[in-house]
Amino acid sequence: MGKIGHYVKFRTQEGQRDALVKILLHAAELAQDAAGCELYIVNTTPDADDVVWVTEIWSDAAAHAASLSAPGASELIGQALPLLAGPPERIDLHPAGGIGLHT
Secondary structure, eight states: OOOEEEEEEEEBSTTOHHHHHHHHHHHHHHHHTSTTEEEEEEEEETTEEEEEEEEEEESSHHHHHHHTTSTTHHHHHHHHGGGBSSOOEEEEEOOOOOTTOOO
16 A cells, blocks of 8 residues: 545635635644654645645555544534535545655
């Protein structure tokens, strides 16, 4: 089993992007201590006031799954859900290499 990655697109309710960014940055702080988290970046784009992207890389699928049940994770998910305008869109990746990726 190899590394996995995701691009996750969150579309927020109008005016809620910054609130979601704050929650996801808190999730990034928790991910720093999560076994297997190699990258967790919260992104916004200048042309979409209601979209937040998360870029993440994990050592394997089990590490990612475990992070979702880590202390504090369910609370953050509960805070984020009311801010969303629909379900997140996720693109699954198999990281192959590049700058910043340790293979």
